[in-house]
Amino acid sequence: MPAREFAQLAPYLEVVPLTARTVLVDSGGPLKFGYFPHAGVICLMAELSKGVAETATVGPEGFIGFEVLLGGSTASQRVLVQVEGTASRLPIEKLHAAVEESTKLRTLLLGYVRYFMIQVLQSVACNGLHVVRERCARWLLMAHDRAGTDSFALTQEFLADLLGIQRPSVTHVARSLQAAGLIRYSWGRLTITDRKGLEAAACECYGMVRKALDETLEPPARARRRARRRVADAPVA
Numbered sequence: 001m002p003a004r005e006f007a008q009l010a011p012y013l014e015v016v017p018l019t020a021r022t023v024l025v026d027s028g029g030p031l032k033f034g035y036f037p038h039a040g041v042i043c044l045m046a047e048l049s050k051g052v053a054e055t056a057t058v059g060p061e062g063f064i065g066f067e068v069l070l071g072g073s074t075a076s077q078r079v080l081v082q083v084e085g086t087a088s089r090l091p092i093e094k095l096h097a098a099v100e101e102s103t104k105l106r107t108l109l110l111g112y113v114r115y116f117m118i119q120v121l122q123s124v125a126c127n128g129l130h131v132v133r134e135r136c137a138r139w140l141l142m143a144h145d146r147a148g149t150d151s152f153a154l155t156q157e158f159l160a161d162l163l164g165i166q167r168p169s170v171t172h173v174a175r176s177l178q179a180a181g182l183i184r185y186s187w188g189r190l191t192i193t194d195r196k197g198l199e200a201a202a203c204e205c206y207g208m209v210r211k212a213l214d215e216t217l218e219p220p221a222r223a224r225r226r227a228r229r230r231v232a233d234a235p236v237a
Contacts (some may be wrong), residue, residue: 005105008099011090014032014056018042020153024064024079031075034065034095039148040085043162044115045078052078052163056120057139059146061213062112069109083143083152119209126205127164134165134203136173140183141206144192151191162219177201 001009001201018040022169025031027047035042054076058064064079099106125137139162143152160170182198184191192198199206 001108002102002104005098005102009090009094013090014209015086016089018081018083018085018087020084021158022081022124025075026080027075027078028073031065031067031073034063034068034092035087036063036090037085037087037146037147040081040087040144041083041143041152043080043082044076045080046163047078051164052161054139054162056116057082057142057146058116060106060148061141061146061217062116063092063109065095066113066116068092068108068125069099069113070122079142080153083147083160085148111216115212116140118212122205122209126203130203130205132163132165132169133173133176133201136170137177137182137198137202138206140165140190140192141195142209144195144198146209150193153188153190155188156191 015038016035018035018037024033024035024042027045027122037058037060039060042064044056045052045060046055067074067076099109110183124137130138136159143154144150155179156167156170156174159174160167163170174185175196175237178185180194180197180201182192182194182201
């Protein structure tokens with residue numbers, strides 16, 4: 001965040017705990033705060049007649065409350081903390097005013113919204129084309145990226161909700177990943193024991209979404225240089 005904009009917002013920022021299974025805002029509820037996680041995993045959950053399913057994951061790379069940049073004032077989906085951590089909380093009206101005033105800040109935050117849309121769209125394709133074991137490995141890698149720790153609380157029931165499947169399927173996949181030495185799972189706590197192996201077990205979607213994130217977080221000067229190189233290397237029509 002640009003130093004000037006951060007200095008203006010700093011007096012209104014409050015560091016708050018992110019407690020696992022806490023609902024920060026329900027679908028359709030008024031947006032009162034924006035959340036900028038320092039560590040932890042926040043999930044956006046779609047509520048349907050047959051249950052709930054995760055649509056996106058947010059961690060220290062992003063923020064909650066992006067709807068305000070798009071002209072909204074209510075949450076598009078339920079916002080639920082999955083892995084505990086901390087976040088800076090900002091009154092939504094202060095975030096909205098800052099975005100309206102600063103082009104730099106608006107561009108920065110919209111860059112994350114672009115990545116968020118890529119993540120959601122890739123998840124749609126992943127859920128339709130890839131098997132449960134690959135999808136589970138992908139989600140665990142995304143959680144590992146954001147949690148800041150190898151071990152975190154995760155129940156099989158909640159993992160089933162995240163993947164939109166039945167619990168017996170989660171039990172089978174968890175046992176398979178544990179037998180392969182990729183994870184250790186006991187009493188509602190999961191530990192990543194072989195990160196490289198888990199990456200190999202995941203579908204291609206993890207790498208594609210991770211690449212999009214790295215490009216989003218890339219320093220602007222380097223991104224401009226890379227864009228200029230692409231233009232210079234492009235064939236002449």
